[in-house]
Amino acid sequence: MVQRWLYSTNAKDISIMYFMLALFSGMAGSAMSMIIRMELAAPGSQYLHGNNQLFNVLVVGHAVLMIFFLAMPALIGGFGNYMLPLMIGATDMSFPRINSIGFWLLPMGLVCLVTSTLVESGAGTGWTVYPPLASIQAHSGPSVDLAIFSLHLTSISSLLGAINFIVTTLNMRTNGMSMHKMPLFVWAIFITAFLLLLSLPVLSAGITMLLMDRNFNTSFFEVAGGGDPIFYQHAFWFFGQGGPLLWVMMMYCPMCWKPLLIPLITSKMSTMASTVKLLKEEDDQPVTTKFNTSLGTSETTRAMYNKTTIISKDKFNQWLAGLIDGDGYFGIAQGKYTSCEITMDIRDEKALKSIQDKFGGSIKLRSGIRAIRYRLHNKQGMINLINAVNGNIRNSKRLPQFIKVCYLLNIKPIQPVELTMDNGWFAGFIDADGTITYSMKNNTPQLTISATNKYLHDVQYFENVFGGYIYYDKSQNGYFKWTIQSEKDIMTFFTDYNKNFPLKSMKQSRFCLIPNYYYLKKMKAYQQPINTMQYKLWLKFNDQWKNYDNIM
Numbered sequence: 001m002v003q004r005w006l007y008s009t010n011a012k013d014i015s016i017m018y019f020m021l022a023l024f025s026g027m028a029g030s031a032m033s034m035i036i037r038m039e040l041a042a043p044g045s046q047y048l049h050g051n052n053q054l055f056n057v058l059v060v061g062h063a064v065l066m067i068f069f070l071a072m073p074a075l076i077g078g079f080g081n082y083m084l085p086l087m088i089g090a091t092d093m094s095f096p097r098i099n100s101i102g103f104w105l106l107p108m109g110l111v112c113l114v115t116s117t118l119v120e121s122g123a124g125t126g127w128t129v130y131p132p133l134a135s136i137q138a139h140s141g142p143s144v145d146l147a148i149f150s151l152h153l154t155s156i157s158s159l160l161g162a163i164n165f166i167v168t169t170l171n172m173r174t175n176g177m178s179m180h181k182m183p184l185f186v187w188a189i190f191i192t193a194f195l196l197l198l199s200l201p202v203l204s205a206g207i208t209m210l211l212m213d214r215n216f217n218t219s220f221f222e223v224a225g226g227g228d229p230i231f232y233q234h235a236f237w238f239f240g241q242g243g244p245l246l247w248v249m250m251m252y253c254p255m256c257w258k259p260l261l262i263p264l265i266t267s268k269m270s271t272m273a274s275t276v277k278l279l280k281e282e283d284d285q286p287v288t289t290k291f292n293t294s295l296g297t298s299e300t301t302r303a304m305y306n307k308t309t310i311i312s313k314d315k316f317n318q319w320l321a322g323l324i325d326g327d328g329y330f331g332i333a334q335g336k337y338t339s340c341e342i343t344m345d346i347r348d349e350k351a352l353k354s355i356q357d358k359f360g361g362s363i364k365l366r367s368g369i370r371a372i373r374y375r376l377h378n379k380q381g382m383i384n385l386i387n388a389v390n391g392n393i394r395n396s397k398r399l400p401q402f403i404k405v406c407y408l409l410n411i412k413p414i415q416p417v418e419l420t421m422d423n424g425w426f427a428g429f430i431d432a433d434g435t436i437t438y439s440m441k442n443n444t445p446q447l448t449i450s451a452t453n454k455y456l457h458d459v460q461y462f463e464n465v466f467g468g469y470i471y472y473d474k475s476q477n478g479y480f481k482w483t484i485q486s487e488k489d490i491m492t493f494f495t496d497y498n499k500n501f502p503l504k505s506m507k508q509s510r511f512c513l514i515p516n517y518y519y520l521k522k523m524k525a526y527q528q529p530i531n532t533m534q535y536k537l538w539l540k541f542n543d544q545w546k547n548y549d550n551i552m
Contacts, residue, residue, distance in 0.1 A: 009096035014103050015081035018073045021106055025069035032062035056124030057117055060147065063127030064113055068154040073106060076196075077161055080189045084165065087183045089174025089357065094167040102160035109153030116146035123147040128236055129207065131221040131229045136214045145214065148207045155200045162193035162200075169193075176316070176354040199239045206235035314388070315501060318424035320355060321392030325425070325458070326432020330401035338405045339377040340385055344432070344505065346370045351431065351504040359385045383409055390414045392425055396455040419461045424501040426462065431505040438517065438545070445521055447514070449490055450483040466493055487518060509547075516541055 005017065036058055039046045048054050081099065085092055093099045116123045120141035125134040129151075134144050169190045173182070182190075209220040210232065219225025221232050324330075328342045343366065344352055352363050352374040361376035376382060386406060391414035393402045399416070406413040419425060434451040453459045456470065459482040463470055468484035484490055494514045502508055520526070525538035 007100075009092075009100045011081040011085050011093045011096070011099060014099055015078050017103055018077035018081065018106075021103075021110070022070045022074035022078060025065045025073075025110065029062050029065035029070060032058045032065070036062060053121045053124045056126060057122030060123050060125060060127050060129070061113065061117055064147070064150065068151065069106065069110055069113075072154070072158060076158070076165075076189065076192060077103065079185075080161070080165055084168065084186055084189050085172070087186050088169065088172060088177060090168060090172035093164050094172055095164050098160050099164050102157045102164065105153045105157040105160075109150045109157070112146045112150035112153065116143045116150065119143045119146060129210065130236075131210060131213070131232055132223075134210060134214075135222065145211060148211050151207055152204060155204045158196050159200055162196040165189050165193040166197075174353075174357050175350065176357040202235050203239035206232055206239075315424040316354075316358070317388040318392050319428040319431070319501065319504065320385075321389040321394075322425035322428025322430075323351075323432050324389060324428075325393060325395035325398050326429045326434075326453075328398065328432075330398065330405045332404060332408060336408060337377065338379070338382050338408055339375060340382065340405075341376075342374045343371055344374075346372050348372075348431070348505040354504065359388075379409075383411065386411050391417050392423075394419075394425075394461075395453075395458050419465060421465055421497050422500075426465070426497065427501040427503050431503050431507060434507065436507060436510045436514075443527070445517070445526060446485060447487075447490060447517055448483050448485050449493060450481055452479045452481045454479050456480045466497070490514065491518070510545060513541065513544060 005013065008014065035047065036055070039048055039055060081093065084090075120139075120143050123129075123134075123139065123143040123146070125139065125144060125147070129144070129147065132138060169182070169186060209218070212218040213221055213227070219227040221227045221229045223229065324340065324342060327344055328340060331339045331341065333339065340361075342352060342355070346365070349363065349372055352372060355361070355374055356363055359376055360378055360381040361374055363372055363374050365372050376385060382405070386402075386409060389402075390406070390411065393399055394416035403413045417423070430449075430451055433453060434449070436447070436449050438445050438447040440446075451459055451462055452473070459470055459480050462468065462482040466484060467489050468482055470480055470482045473479055473481050484493065491514070494511065498511050503511060520534070520538050520541055523534055525534035525541075528534040528538070
C-alpha cells in the first residue's frame with residue numbers, strides 16, 4: 001500500500017498527494033499565522049518575550065508555506081493533475097514520471113525549510129528574503145542557505161509541473177477538441193503554467209546570486225563590492241507580479257465565475273448576432289423559400305423564419321452532414337422529442353466519438369451485428385447539431401426528416417448549398433455509403449471508388465463534381481452506384497479532394513494506399529517472379545489492403 005503512493009505515476013494519485021501536502025503545510029502555516037496575529041494583537045511583547053528574530057522567522061515560514069507549499073501545490077498540482085486530464089479526454093499527463101518527480105521535490109523542500117528554522121536562530125529575513133538582511137553579515141549561519149535551497153526545490157517542482165501541463169494540453173486533447181473549445185479551467189492551468197515558466201527562472205536566478213554572495217564572495221547585491229540590492233527587488237517583483245500568487249488567483253476567479261458569466265455572455269452575443277442577421281435579411285431574400293409550401297404559412301412557421309442561421313463552412317460540420325445523409329436518421333418521438341442517430345461499423349467508433357465529443361450523446365453496440373450506433377436526443381445538443389449541419393443536408397430521405405426537426409426546434413432550415421470540391425460533404429457520404437476496392441480483371445488489377453444510394457439524385461452530386469458514371473445495380477433490393485475507375489479520376493479525387501478532406505472512418509487506411517497501388521501497378525509487380533523484390537512489395541501491399549477487413 002505504501003509503495004503504491006511512493007512509486008505511483010498516476011495523475012490522480014499524485015493530485016491527492018499534492019492535496020495532502022498542501023493540507024499539512026496549510027495547518028503549519030495557519031499555526032504560525034495565529035502566533036503572529038496574537039503577538040500583534042496588543043502593543044509591546046505578548047508571547048515571544050521580545051524575541052524579534054523569532055517573529056521574523058515565523059513571518060518567513062508562514063509566507064513560504066502558504067505560497068509555495070499550499071497555494072501552488074493545491075491549486076496547480078492538486079486540481080490541475082486531477083481535473084485537466086479528465087477535461088481534455090486524456091488518460092494521464094504527458095510525462096507521468098516527471099509528474100511524480102515534481103511532487104517529491106516538494107517534501108524535500110519542506111524539510112529544508114523546517115531545518116532552516118532549527119539552525120542557529122532561523123532565517124529571519126522577511127518573506128521576500130531581501131538583502132542586506134539576507135546577507136552573510138546579518139545571517140552568518142546556514143539557515144538562509146537552507147531556505148534558499150527550499151525555494152530552489154519548489155521552483156524546480158513548479159517548472160516541471162508547468163512543462164507537463166503545457167505539453168499535455170497541447171498534445172493530448174481528445175479528437176475534436178480544438179484550443180478555443182477547451183474548458184475555462186484548462187485555460188486557467190495552461191496560461192498559469194506559461195506564467196510560471198516565465199517568472200520562476202527569474203526568482204531562481206535572484207536567490208542563486210544571493211547564495212553566491214553569501215558563500216563565494218561575489219558582489220551582486222553587496223554595495224561594498226559594487227553591487228546593488230535594488231537589483232534583487234527587481235528580480236523578485238518580476239516573479240511576484242507575473243508569478244503564481246497574483247496570476248493563480250486571477251485565473252481561478254474567472255473559473256469560479258463561469259456559471260454566472262457564460263450564460264450572460266452567450267445570451268448577449270446571441271441577441272446581438274440575431275439583430276445583425278435580421279438587419280441583413282431585410283436586404284437579402286431568405287434562401288429557404290422552397291420550403292415554404294412544405295412547412296405551411298402559419299404564425300408559428302413565420303415566427304420560426306424570423307430566426308436565421310448561417311451555413312457552416314466548417315470541414316467537420318460538412319463531413320457530419322454527409323455522414324448523416326448516408327448512415328444517419330432524424331427522428332421525432334411523441335410529436336415533440338427530436339433525436340439523431342448514426343450507425344456505423346464497429347471499427348469506426350473513433351469517428352462517432354469525435355461527434356460525441358462535440359455535441360454529446362451516447363454510443364452503444366448494436367446487438368447481433370458488428371455495428372455501433374450514436375444517438376443524440378438532448379435538446380440543446382440537437383440544436384447545436386442542427387445549426388452545424390444546416391444548409392448541408394440534402395439526401396432525398398433525410399431532408400424531410402431534417403425540416404420537421406427544424407420546425408420543432410424553431411430553427412429555419414436552409415436550402416442545401418451547391419456542392420463543389422471545397423465541401424467536406426463528399427467525405428462524410430463516402431464514410432457512410434462509399435467503398436474503395438480493387439479486383440483482378442484479365443490478370444490486371446482494377447481500382448474502383450464508388451458511392452451508393454437508393455435514389456439517383458443523391459449520387460448525382462459525385463458525377464457532377466468528380467466525373468465517373470452511375471449505373472443501377474439490381475442486387476440488394478436495387479440501388480444506384482457511382483464509380484470512378486480511371487487513374488486520372490482517382491488520383492484527382494485523392495490529391496485534390498481527399499488530402500483536403502480526409503475520411504474519418506477506417507476506409508481512409510485504403511485511400512492512403514492509392515499512390516502505392518499505382519506505383520506497383522506501373523512496374524507490374526503482380527506479374528513478377530515470386531522471389532523478386534517487386535513481387536514481395538506487392539504481397540506486402542495486399543496484406544496492408546486486406547488488413548482493413550481484419551481491424552477490430
